Amino acid sequence: MENFFSRYKNPLVLMLVLFIQVVGLATQVKRAESAKNAAGAGSGGGPRLIRVWTVSIITPFEKAFTSTGHFFRGTWHNYIDLHDARKENRDLQEQLARMKMEQIRLREESAATARLQNLLDFKQRYIGQTVAAQVIGTSGADQSRVIYIDKGSHSGIKVDMPVITPDGIVGKVKEVFKFTSQVLLVNDHDSGAGVVLQNSRLQGVLSGTPQGQLVVTRVMSDEKIDIGERVVTTGHDGIYPKGVPVGVVTKSVPDVENDPFLRITIKPAANLDKLEEVLVVTSIAEESPSSTAGTGPQRAADILAQRLPSAKQEDKPGDQGATATPTPAASPAVTPRPKPVAPPQGTGTPGTGAPATATPRTAVPVTKPQGTAATGTATPATSGTGAPGTAASATASPAIKKSPDQKKPASTGMPTGTPVPGSTPKAPSATGSPSPNSTTSKTGATSTKGTAPSANPAGAKLSGASTKVGVAGTKVGEAGTKSGAAAEKKKGPPKPKATPTPAATDAAPAETPETKKPEPDATPTPPPTGESLLP
Amino acid sequence: MNIGVSLTSREEIEVHRFSWPVSLLFPILALLIQSYLPLKMGFLRIFDLPLLVTIFFAVARRRPVPGMITGALIGTLQDALTHHPLGIFGIAKTIIGYLASSLGVKVDVDNPGSRFLMTFAFFIIHHIAYMVIDLGLVGASEPWQWGHTLIQALANGFLAVALFAVLDRFKLRN
Numbered sequence: 001m002e003n004f005f006s007r008y009k010n011p012l013v014l015m016l017v018l019f020i021q022v023v024g025l026a027t028q029v030k031r032a033e034s035a036k037n038a039a040g041a042g043s044g045g046g047p048r049l050i051r052v053w054t055v056s057i058i059t060p061f062e063k064a065f066t067s068t069g070h071f072f073r074g075t076w077h078n079y080i081d082l083h084d085a086r087k088e089n090r091d092l093q094e095q096l097a098r099m100k101m102e103q104i105r106l107r108e109e110s111a112a113t114a115r116l117q118n119l120l121d122f123k124q125r126y127i128g129q130t131v132a133a134q135v136i137g138t139s140g141a142d143q144s145r146v147i148y149i150d151k152g153s154h155s156g157i158k159v160d161m162p163v164i165t166p167d168g169i170v171g172k173v174k175e176v177f178k179f180t181s182q183v184l185l186v187n188d189h190d191s192g193a194g195v196v197l198q199n200s201r202l203q204g205v206l207s208g209t210p211q212g213q214l215v216v217t218r219v220m221s222d223e224k225i226d227i228g229e230r231v232v233t234t235g236h237d238g239i240y241p242k243g244v245p246v247g248v249v250t251k252s253v254p255d256v257e258n259d260p261f262l263r264i265t266i267k268p269a270a271n272l273d274k275l276e277e278v279l280v281v282t283s284i285a286e287e288s289p290s291s292t293a294g295t296g297p298q299r300a301a302d303i304l305a306q307r308l309p310s311a312k313q314e315d316k317p318g319d320q321g322a323t324a325t326p327t328p329a330a331s332p333a334v335t336p337r338p339k340p341v342a343p344p345q346g347t348g349t350p351g352t353g354a355p356a357t358a359t360p361r362t363a364v365p366v367t368k369p370q371g372t373a374a375t376g377t378a379t380p381a382t383s384g385t386g387a388p389g390t391a392a393s394a395t396a397s398p399a400i401k402k403s404p405d406q407k408k409p410a411s412t413g414m415p416t417g418t419p420v421p422g423s424t425p426k427a428p429s430a431t432g433s434p435s436p437n438s439t440t441s442k443t444g445a446t447s448t449k450g451t452a453p454s455a456n457p458a459g460a461k462l463s464g465a466s467t468k469v470g471v472a473g474t475k476v477g478e479a480g481t482k483s484g485a486a487a488e489k490k491k492g493p494p495k496p497k498a499t500p501t502p503a504a505t506d507a508a509p510a511e512t513p514e515t516k517k518p519e520p521d522a523t524p525t526p527p528p529t530g531e532s533l534l535p
Numbered sequence: 536m537n538i539g540v541s542l543t544s545r546e547e548i549e550v551h552r553f554s555w556p557v558s559l560l561f562p563i564l565a566l567l568i569q570s571y572l573p574l575k576m577g578f579l580r581i582f583d584l585p586l587l588v589t590i591f592f593a594v595a596r597r598r599p600v601p602g603m604i605t606g607a608l609i610g611t612l613q614d615a616l617t618h619h620p621l622g623i624f625g626i627a628k629t630i631i632g633y634l635a636s637s638l639g640v641k642v643d644v645d646n647p648g649s650r651f652l653m654t655f656a657f658f659i660i661h662h663i664a665y666m667v668i669d670l671g672l673v674g675a676s677e678p679w680q681w682g683h684t685l686i687q688a689l690a691n692g693f694l695a696v697a698l699f700a701v702l703d704r705f706k707l708r709n
Contacts, residue, residue, distance in 0.1 A: 010599040014633045017607055018626055025622035025672055032620065054615035057563060062571050137616075140569035141624070142580050142687075143665070143677070144617030148570075174618050184618055189677060210677045273577035 052177055055148070059180045062137040063150055070134075127241050128283035131155050133163075135275045136180070145188035145212060147171075147275060152179045160239060162281045168245035168269025169193065169233060170278050181280075186246075187212045187272055194237040195246050198230040204264065206231070206246060214247060214266040217255060221262050225252040231266055241284050245269040551595040551706040561702070562588050562609045570616055581687045583658065585609045587695050589628050590657055591702050593635035594644045602639075606632025620673060627664040631657050647696045654695035658688040 005012065133149035151157050153176050163170040163183045171191065175182035184191055187208035195206040195216055202223055204216040216231065229249045235242030247266040255263035565584040573580040589609050593602030610628030614621040635657060638644065644653055662684050669675045 010633070010637070013600050014603055014629070017603055017629050021607065021611075021622045021626045021629065022672065025620055025626070025668070028620035028622070029673055050611065050621055051615045054566075054612050058567055058570055058616065061567050065571055135574060137570040138573045138580075139617040140566070140573060140580070140584075141613065141617050143669070144619055146616075146618050147574070182618060188618075189675070190618070210680065211683075274575070 051175065055177050055180055055182075059136060059148055059150075059177075062148065063134075066134055066136045066150070127281050128285035130279040130281050131157065133157075133181075133278055133280055135278060143189075143210070145185040145191075145208065145272075146174060147183050147185060149181050149183055149278060149280070150179070151280065152177045152181050154178050156282050157181045157280055158282075162240045162244075162284075163278050164240075164244050164281060165270045165275070165278055167271070168247060169240060170270050170272065170275065172239050173280065183278070185272055187214050187268065192237070193240050193246070194234040195231050196234045197225070197249070198232055199226065200224070200229065203234060203236075206266070212272075214268050216249075216264040216266055217258060217261055219262045219264060221254050221260055223262065225249055225262065225264055227252070241281060550597045553592070553595070553705060553707060557705045558592070561592075561705075562605070562612070566609070566612055566616065569613075581690050582694055583661075583687075583691055584698075585613045585624075586628065586631065586658065586661055587654065587691060587698055588702075589632050590635045590654060590695070591699050593632045594639035594653070595702075595706060597636055597639040599633050599636045602632040602636030603629045604632070606630070606635075619669075623665060623668050623673065626668050627661050630664050631661050634660065647700075650696050650699050651692040655688045655692040658691045659684060662687075 131151055133151040133155075135147050136150050137148040139146045149157075149163070157173055157176050159173055159176055161173045163172060169186055171183045171185040171188070173181050174184040185208070186193060186206065189208050189210050191206075191208045193206040194203065196203045197216075197219075200223070202219050202225075204219040206214060206216050209215055219225070227249055231246040231249065233240040233242060233244045233246060247268040249264055250267045251265040252262050253265075255261045562585065565588040569582070569584045589602075589606045592605050596602060596605075606628035607625050610623075610625035611621055613624040613628075617624075635653070638653065642649065642653075644650060666677065666679065669677060
């Protein structure tokens with residue numbers, strides 16, 4: 001026996017070492033699956049400890065290298081390269097003048113859009129807070145496209161926070177250590193994000209390939225895709241904020257693995273192979289758009305473009321913070337909707353911006369269909385199909401659907417017409433019978449994709465509206481879809497009518513006395529996002 | 536100094552030793568460079584410095600057990616920098632460490648030609664082992680890219696010739 005062990009010592013040791021590693025690997029895979037099922041995240045125990053040790057050994061050197069490189073580059077730019085500064089200053093001033101003119105025009109357009117969205121009660125997901133970080137390293141492996149940044153839990157970074165640059169989306173935080181974090185790039189094989197093609201409004205799923213390319217899948221093959229079309233995030237995935245650039249379409253071919261779908265190759269907007277500075281979005285605010293010009297919501301990329309050059313200054317605690325004041329509702333007729341307060345940035349407590357997501361929807365006034373509501377019937381003329389891209393369902397179902405949250409008694413805030421909880425939504429418009437409160441409304445006119453004209457602006461969960469205005473109504477739309485589907489089931493097959501039924505046009509006016517449009521010259525309501533992000 | 540059955544013209548096979556600082560420093564340095572340089576030059580991702588260091592130490596020591604332990608440790612550290620479970624690189628490099636040290640006992644691996652061929656072959660074996668573990672144990676679905684793997688193997692083979700020549704200077708002579 002002893003002879004056996006001494007003779008086969010090396011193979012036996014090999015088997016033992018391999019066995020230990022295989023068991024360890026299997027344990028981690030099993031644990032990861034359990035955590036996924038339990039909606040947990042991260043690896044714990046031994047593997048976590050090994051990662052912490054390794055990162056603690058490697059990243060200080062990487063930080064030192066990065067700092068040294070920045071020092072020399074900064075020295076060059078600050079002292080030696082100054083001879084171009086005057087010319088550059090002149091060019092920048094000219095550019096600034098042009099941009100100011102452009103800004104005036106965009107501000108007007110933005111205000112108009114915000115007014116429309118406010119009418120439709122859209123909830124938008126904005127970037128609430130960001131933390132600027134330097135990229136200090138990579139995994140070094142071709143099979144794992146991750147980067148390391150020099151900010152960790154000490155700076156308020158948490159797992160699953162989105163990481164972006166002014167150019168576009170970068171990835172999400174995968175692991176967090178005290179002073180560093182691991183970011184999984186969007187072009188990794190394991191990545192995923194919800195995206196929409198900017199012009200055609202086609203939605204798909206963004207993922208990476210083993211070669212490090214970005215592809216969009218789950219787009220039907222009968223759709224026409226234009227090369228060069230821009231792709232932005234939808235905000236539907238619960239990770240990335242809405243409207244962040246992803247890239248442009250470079251190729252579109254049928255997906256051989258998923259037959260009815262296309263495989264659209266994207267050139268990333270951000271240079272994922274050469275990242276230096278990134279922004280970690282530590283909170284995403286969910287907010288109804290302001291109707292006031294100039295203080296309306298700003299696009300993520302616009303905000304970021306202002307922020308990144310001054311990343312070092314803004315990173316200091318207190319510098320980033322700008323508390324947005326709670327804003328009254330835009331319309332005096334609308335029940336006051338407490339707006340969230342964006343917490344100061346750099347406090348290291350991301351997620352405190354969460355109140356922004358908690359805009360009480362119960363305060364949203366809904367249509368006042370007095371006759372029906374008094375009998376416990378759900379508010380008519382509130383379509384539930386809010387999912388963008390579901391224009392077909394909206395077109396085929398002019399019947400009125402109701403989203404579940406609109407059944408809440410508190411949501412009306414009206415003495416009359418309090419719906420009975422659990423009341424079955426009616427679909428009176430399917431029959432075309434006019435409502436007692438019928439007047440005409442053109443709210444549905446905002447929809448352009450063959451959507452049935454909306455019945456109720458307050459019940460903004462219209463698929464057509466969602467499609468038109470964008471994908472802002474993320475959660476609202478989803479909820480609306482479900483309720484819409486439920487209502488459709490109850491009322492049977494939809495009538496093939498694309499034109500507004502009398503009842504569909506009824507309900508909107510019914511609310512006009514109660515829920516007025518926000519006035520254009522209402523008190524400025526600075527959104528927390530924009531305020532807190534502006535330098 | 537060990538004497539083994541050899542396919543080389545030399546009758547004696549040298550077993551090289553390394554100082555502790557070198558044994559610790561070079562694997563960490565390899566990981567550090569491997570992690571940092573692709574940030575500046577993305578194409579450098581095709582190199583696998585930890586694998587080359589594993590091969591070098593295993594071949595130079597010519598003892599399978601230290602060779603596989605070296606491979607296991609370097610591979611596990613490399614795993615720790617990725618987002619994958621720990622052990623994929625660890626197992627692959629354990630196998631490479633064992634094979635390289637076993638080969639080093641029998642074959643002359645000190646001339647550049649044999650170093651190139653050896654690294655080329657080990658890179659492909661390492662990649663096969665990685666893919667088998669990734670597909671079989673982790674359940675990933677990465678497609679096989681032969682062309683890319685061959686280019687990587689060639690590049691690593693050439694780099695190994697230069698790198699091993701540098702690392703030879705740190706061998707302790709009796």
